[in-house]
Amino acid sequence: MMEAAELKRLLEKYYAAETTLAEERALKQYLEQHPAQQVSEQPFFQAVNEFKLLDTPIQEFRTSSSESRIHRLSVWRRTLRQVAAVAILALTTVAISQSYRRYERNKAEALLQQNVEADLMRISNLLNQADANLNNAVKNAVIPGLNN
Amino acid sequence: MNQSLYEKFLSSQSKLYRFAYSLAKNVSDAKDIHQDTLIKIWEMREQWERWENMEAYGMRITRNTYLNFQKARQRRLHLELGELTEKPQPNEIEKHMVIDDLKHQFLSMIQPLPQLQQNILYLREVEELEYKEIAEILEISASQVKVYLFRGRQFIKTNTQK
Structure with missing residues (x-):
């Protein structure tokens, strides 16, 4: 378990934009696994994790020109x-x-x-x-x- | 075409959509930007082998597509409001943007920040990219990335500790 002093030091480094990616991952992972720590950053990290789950919605790829051509064809032309x-x-x-x-x-x-x-x-x-x-x-x- | 590059192209789609969504902040615009981006990347498939980092390149294209999208919207708005004002102000443009999905806590938390700081926070926190990669995507220097990230995190700190 990470000591309180170590956690504080990492958070300070994080806010100073001095942490490496590995340190940031470790920090976020630790806070995720220990929600009882009650640090004020928890909601932000939770929001980041939630946003990571956002995926591509299924969509039709149709060019606007072909779409308009389909709409423009009248019954008699068809x-x-x-x-x-x-x-x-x-x-x-x-x-x-x-x-x-x-x-x-x-x-x-x-x-x-x-x-x-x-x-x-x-x-x-x-x-x-x-x-x-x-x-x-x-x-x-x-x-x-x-x-x- | 190299099979692994094609697989990379397919696997990067979710990240590109997420980035488009973080820029546009609504599903409809994000879909349009994402689709245009994918078409552009696909049209450049002959150059894929020369790209060092396909994802970073794709994200840069996403951002440029978004900026062009915004410019087009600005021009349209300028034409619509032309008689009333000389040039629409940025906050006026935002009023006309459909920000329908601030249900995402992350986006609403970074919303008050300038666009560039929002982009940097997104790329670092969500996509976990190195400063160099972020700099490449946003076409700024790595030291600027660090400065803006510092400011963005300070904003988050102030607001979360309230």
């Missing part, structure tokens, strides 16, 4: 905005479906073209084969006959 939003949504849906249909059509056309090209290639190969057979026949049968 309705107009809703109609515009619905129209944009509908147009976007139509554009997407058309684009999808065009993609499907292009895909089918590409497949068809690929099939046609494959068939043409097959015909060309057959023609080449027939040509080669004909050349062989001529070489084997006609040319030796002519030589004889």
